[in-house]
Amino acid sequence: MSTLTLGFLMDPLETVRVDHDSTFALMLEAQRRGHQVRYFEQPWLRFGGSRAEARMRTVTVRREPGRAFDVLDERVSPLSDLDALFMRKDPPVDADFIQATHLVELHNGRTPVFINNPVGIRDANEKLFGLRFPDLMPETLITRNMVDLSRFVTEHAAGTILKPVEGFGGQGIIFLQPGDRNMRSLLEVLTVGGRKAIVAQAYLPESRQGDKRIILVDGEPCGAVLRVPAQDDHRGNMAAGGKPVKTELTAREREICARIKPALLERGLYLVGLDVIGDWMTEVNVTSPTGIVEIDQLDQVNVEGKVIDLAERLVGARR
CATH class of the missing domain: 3.30.470.20 (ATP-grasp fold, B domain)
Structure with missing residues (x-):
């Protein structure tokens, strides 16, 4: 395989835990094979008149905390310069995230191979996509209605897991049992007073x-x-x-x-x-x-x- 130019849309490289981060492992492997590694952050992405482009850094990487990368070059380049683009921005999947998945699709010719495809990312909400296969999932309720949520919690003696639809990294996940006097208050907080749907799943011991x-x-x-x-x-x-x-x-x-x-x-x-x-x-x-x-x-x-x-x-x- 000839040398490829591989791009990574990700969080700031300065914040990466080099001993844990999967994106960093991918960058190291690409570099080991002689491919050019470029990275850019979500705010660096833009539409430049006729095509998507970004301020990109060409980097060398190493598994050394505190000095994990060197910048070889930094310039605004069209995404069409990339052979493949790894979409690796961490959640939350908010409005900025969704806008970025739209921007990377805008081109006037060649597009990179996407891993993962931005259309697929938009389509596959991480908490909801599995519900297309209900027989593979634990019993689940998604609603903002606090009466229905209260009933679900009450009906599951072993407990209920509550989590935000757009949550990530374990943030905001609550374990609740029937009879807990905090139940109504927690449901009010999680649903923002009934304005935001949440996920309720039967607790799995x-x-x-x-x-x-x-x-x-x-x-x-x-x-x-x-x-x-x-x-x-x-x-x-x-x-x-x-x-x-x-x-x-x-x-x-x-x-x-x-x-x-x-x-x-x-x-x-x-x-x-x-x-x-x-x-x-x-x-x-x-x-x-x-x-x-x-x-x-x-x-x-x-x-x-x-x-x-x-x-x-x-x-x-x-x-």
Whole structure:
């Protein structure tokens, strides 16, 4: 494969945790293969008269906290200069995020290969997309109606998980049991007084053993990590203090992956993080799924290599 120019739309490189960040692992692998690595942030993206362009930095990267990258060049360039663009901006999926997914599609000729496709990202809300497969999901209610939410909590003796539709990294996730005197107040806060819909899901006791993140590349599972919550927390997210533990895929998990693969590939969602608790899928993460570094370390594999393989293959097929 000849040298490619690979772009990364992401959060500020200065803030990246080089020992954990999946995007940084992808950049390192691309650099190791001799590809040119460029990155830009969401505010640097614009439409320049006839095409999408951005202020881009060409960088070299290294896994050294505090001095993780050097800037070789910085200039405004059209997105058509890129062979592939990795859409890796962290949530929240707010108005600015959605606008960025529209801007990157504007061109007057060649477009980069997208990983993931901006149309697919818009289509696949991470909390809602799995509901297209209700038999794979725990019992779920999405509403802003506090009477209905109260009834759902009351009907689930083991407990209910409440979370914002646009949440990420475990932020704003609440465990609530019937009879809790905070229930009405919490529902008022979470729904902003009944003006914002939230997700209510039946609590899965298996979550105490861990929340499994499965990385799918081109629709196929390439590894998994079990994220075990701390004793004093109900969240397994590593951003919320969950501990990564080595794991294997079960037959049920492989069945779930196979079921959702066509829907992902149809939308150009090539790099996906699937969350599973027990026998149930809980989220389908398509914006900037993490877990690659932890899977590499626990299983002695190179998941990012499979992703760059895919990018090279897609660019080669287009050429």
